[in-house]
Amino acid sequence: MRAVIPFKKSNAKSRLSALLSGKEREEFATAMLNDVAEALLNSGCFKVIDLLTTSIIEVKGLNTVLTEKGLNEALNEYLGKMSSHSINEPVLIIMADIPLASVKNIRDIVISPADIVIAPGRMGGTNVLFIRDPSSFHVDYYGASFLKHREIASGNGLKYEVFDSFNLSTDIDEVADLTEILLHGKGHSARYLKKLGFTIAESGNGGRVGLKREYNRLELSQKR
């Protein structure tokens, strides 16, 4: 069984640029990647974990595979190569920006009896996709990819399971999403945000909470 994590380091997480500098966004994206990689490694489920990346990056325990292609093309080429090399073993595709992913989540997915397991992201995304037979499936990310992946499975006569997980649904794209890491995270990305001075803030409107950032003296003098 294999896992593959698509990753893009350069100009990562641009929607966080109101709060994080370019360097911080790269470091934060790498911290999230490390959280995902640890969940996969500690699950003990995978013979090979590939990191499909547009720029050179080394993560302990992961096999770096460079690509210049976009997400769909790169992943479909990856699935196609597995089929053509007769290494048609199950593949778990997992996004690099779901740092709440747990070892239990990964183990629960791969023991599913379904042909395809889809863990949805919020607003129609696909955050984890487990494909038992890569020769029988192709991916179609962006937009309502959750619906598209369900259709591809049904169209190919495959049984799919929708995996119900808050952890896996929580992809980190926007400023508000950082709050979820502060609330629930215990890994690299939570530590990184805390190191930068982020804490949870009660919004005061009686509803949901937010976050705030406190700069230390050194950082403030650097910002001036």
Added chain:
Amino acid sequence: MRAVIPFKKSNAKSRLSALLSGKEREEFATAMLNDVAEALLNSGCFKVIDLLTTSIIEVKGLNTVLTEKGLNEALNEYLGKMSSHSINEPVLIIMADIPLASVKNIRDIVISPADIVIAPGRMGGTNVLFIRDPSSFHVDYYGASFLKHREIASGNGLKYEVFDSFNLSTDIDEVADLTEILLHGKGHSARYLKKLGFTIAESGNGGRVGLKREYNRLELSQKR
């Protein structure tokens, strides 16, 4: 074992008022309540399901309990009454605005060996709270209630479990949240939104999806 659903019909879901009229918001809130009630009823786990409500409303299979109090006060009074009447059986408190809640979710929660089970909402909320011994716990909703409920459990020497569910984390407060019902819902609230003309819209920015509303001729003539 009991379940209790707090409910407020009047001026329900005010943050949806850009898209739904007052009457529609009330009907929609009632549709979501029916989805939650069905999950509880079909789970077969509960001897009594109480609807703790500020206005008279009848839902088949539910026992209406009128209250004029706010959420925390009403629920803590409810828990206190159970203790004082020596009906100190386990209680599941579930919010009325999580229409994706499934029978499996409910069954999985009540078989937990923990003293307290918390299913978090997004941004620090608490959407389901299972309390094995009501005499040993009190609720504190609003703000980061997830953190507060964890602290109350720990402070009282109780073991808690955080229940990982996208379904249960999806409380419907804002316009964007309606998309999740259209994507994943199969019950009353999904049918209600579809009846009103809501469908999923590809946002076109390559990212997440949105929703749109199509009015039929009759509705348009009424709007004029």
